[in-house]
Amino acid sequence: MKWILTLMAFVALPVQATLIEYTYELTTVKLGDSGAVDYSPATATLLVDASAETFERFSYNNNFANFLWTETVTPEQSKTLYSSIYASFLTPGVSSYYVYFESPANLFDGSEFYNLDSIGLKDSSVFYFTLNGDDHSYFSSFSSATKRIVSVPEPATLSLLSLGLAAIGIRRRLR
Numbered sequence: 001m002k003w004i005l006t007l008m009a010f011v012a013l014p015v016q017a018t019l020i021e022y023t024y025e026l027t028t029v030k031l032g033d034s035g036a037v038d039y040s041p042a043t044a045t046l047l048v049d050a051s052a053e054t055f056e057r058f059s060y061n062n063n064f065a066n067f068l069w070t071e072t073v074t075p076e077q078s079k080t081l082y083s084s085i086y087a088s089f090l091t092p093g094v095s096s097y098y099v100y101f102e103s104p105a106n107l108f109d110g111s112e113f114y115n116l117d118s119i120g121l122k123d124s125s126v127f128y129f130t131l132n133g134d135d136h137s138y139f140s141s142f143s144s145a146t147k148r149i150v151s152v153p154e155p156a157t158l159s160l161l162s163l164g165l166a167a168i169g170i171r172r173r174l175r
Contacts, residue, residue, distance in 0.1 A: 018050040019150040022116050026127060026140035028062055033135075040064055042140055044127060046099065050113040055087050058099065064138055065131060067097075077112075085112055097129030117145040 023045050030038040042062035049056050055075055059068045075087035086100040101116060127140040 018114075019056070020048045020050050020114065020116075021148045021150060022046045022048065023146045023148075024127075024142050025144040026062075026142055028064055028127075028138055028140040030064060031137045031139065037136065038064075044099075044140070046116065048113050048116065053113055055099075058089060060097075060127065060129075060140075065129065085116075097127070099127045101125045117147040 023043065026042040026044055028040045028042045029036050030040070040062045042060060042064075044058065044060045046055060047057040048054070049072075053074065055073045057068070057070050060066065069089045071089075073087045073089060075085050077085050086098055088098040101112075125142055127142075129138050130136070131138075
């Protein structure tokens, strides 16, 4: 019994998903046939699961559009002279939108999901969208970013810990 409890203690070591919330300030340009039509400040929030390398939630707010995307997307990665990480999202009322981060290749060493606050401030990093029924395109460039790390215990770890404590309780009760 002792070896089972010891094994469970090692298996149930706290494993945590690393969720990182990035908040970006952007300048959005509304483009028409003749070029820039209007400008507007915007705020975007991106929730990243760095351990799974996925984008979990993305929201965008300004006077041109407000939308929230909540489905998990695994971003594409390209590792050329200038590496990029990008994702496309689908939301009702929005015909397309994507977020694109670019960085020198040496920064893409497996830690890019932890550095989207600095990578997002590169000149070629953009957020782009078009709206259904609208002939304009919208390009946003990143001007500032903040990062907040949120660690969340994995459900399997909590389940194993609970199971181990229950086994100890049952064992004591049977004695």
